Amino acid sequence: MTALRNLWRIPTARFALVVLAGIAFLTVFGGALAPHDPLKQYTDHVLEGPSATHWLGTDYVGRDVLSRLMSGTRLSVVGAAEAVIIGAALGVPSGLASAWLGPRLEWLTLRISDTLVILPFTVFAIAVAGTLGNGLQQAMFAIGVLISPIFFRVTRSVAMGMRRQQYVEAAELMGATEWWTLRTHIWSKVLPNVAVTFAQATGAALLVVASLSFLGLGVSPPAPTWGGMLASDLDYLAQQPWAPVFPGLLMMAAVGSLNLLADAVREATGDARRRRRSTPRTASPAQSRHEAQRQTKETARA
């Protein structure tokens, strides 16, 4: 609770939370509140600019852009959230476990995470679509599996660091079970890091989901998504060069807020180890150099 209160005190976090609340609202109610049917084609109003009836204009078959944007939020956001949850469910437990595995198994888990890191999202998602079928579930599974190493590495590095702490060693020497140490000492330290990673990974997943629907993977047209709208704008850039601005801005707001929130969570939970980009901008070069030096020393110590 105190962590949440600390978070609310940071202005950027407040801004990010408000934007994210707006996007969550659109996710739940966007489809119902949309002024027009997102699939209805007003064939005599094709590729029109903003007007009183169509606030953000119409697309190449005369569908209302605002309505598509509002109802497309659900598929885009739910898809990204699903992928990140799969990634966390795979990555966090295996990361915690790998701190207790023997060196051989540990080496293997590290190599598996290396392998998943080198597979590019798009190519892997295409392969999954080609073999397991092209659907939202398959695409999100593919992204989730490829996101899991991020969680794995973060969890693992925190858990490894914690295991070397004296009070954890003491607890183990006094006969505490691994499960007990994990619950009492380690989990509370891992959680803030997982929260930061969760916010960052959701932002990344939003972009990947958009990329995939841009390629026509996961969500098949005419169902509206942000990426799919951008894909259909692509062929009409000569007529409507400003069309990509609206989905682009919405995406920027969502991903940018998630990144701000991640930074703020890091700050609120007081995890100095990962605070790296917080060089004060107004400080003189010498001061900020000093600051950076201090931070590196902290990093080295941690």
Place this chain on the structure above:
Amino acid sequence: MSLTVTPEAGTTTPSRPSPAAVPPTVEAVRTRRVVPLVRTAAGGLAVAVTVLLLASVITFALGALSDSNPAAAVLGETATADDIARMNHEFGLDRPLHVQYASWLGHAVQGDLGQSWFTTIPVADSIKQALPVDLSIAALALLLAIVIGGSAGIGAALSNGGPLDRLVTLVCSVLATLPPFVIGMALIVVFSVKLQLLPSGGYVPIDQDPAQWLRFAILPSLALSLDVAASIARQLRTSMVTALGENYAVGAEMRGYGRSRVLFGHVLRNAAAPTLAVIGLAIPLIVGGAVITERLFGLPGVAQLALQSAERGDVPVVLGTLLVTAVVVVVASSVVNALQKVLDPAARRQGVRR
């Protein structure tokens, strides 16, 4: 996606026995230099081979999990159980899975990735035709990313806290919130729709006409590079600001070395290692981004091949593209890792100190 480099506890090379007992002859010094390098190279090779093997297992598993078979794919609904059995036998799909994997991998190592279920064209041939498009675009993008990101990062670090620093930070954060294809669309609008300077799509192979190739390739590469350039700039700025304040940099400056000598001879060399690590992490992003860039600019590359095959359910082609992509990424990452080891003075010394 933002890239950060965290030191990984488990990936260090095994420590070798202390060389303190050996008398410091010239040969001993030389072995002390060479042995860690060989060890590092061997360790890197072991990791690369394991990663490739695991990637091949994942790739093969996708094919094995797939319920599509050549007969159903080619004949559609009309395929009878007889047809399916006959075609499965023809492609060797009625054998046990481990036998299939062994023969698939054995052939793949020799450069044979099987045949397309539809056209019976060897998969390797189709990929060989499409791959140069991606590789040339990705290489140019990497070069642009290093040039743009490198100069932005150095500039920002030198004006630490100044207007250039703030501008670079702002542009980097904005770029990190946009998917690369939106940047590509903005480039199309500016350079081909408004200014009519460059084509918005199409491709000429580099060996036919390099000048024309550059004209077609520059926009896709630029679109692909900006995301990575932002990561490079951010990392380079952070590590350079740190390195500029270190004792050796201050000391070198006080001993009277010129500013540029200190910057390029000492600071940049030390700041390069984490930046190279970021570049290594960015390689899958560039290769994966090339797929989207291809769609964006209508390039005849691997992605078009993979997408078309995925739509038809042509499993051998899809698996082939995934495997080849993995190989490309692993090779490129190994090169970056090796560069990192060669360039970084601290990493070179580490083997001796221990």
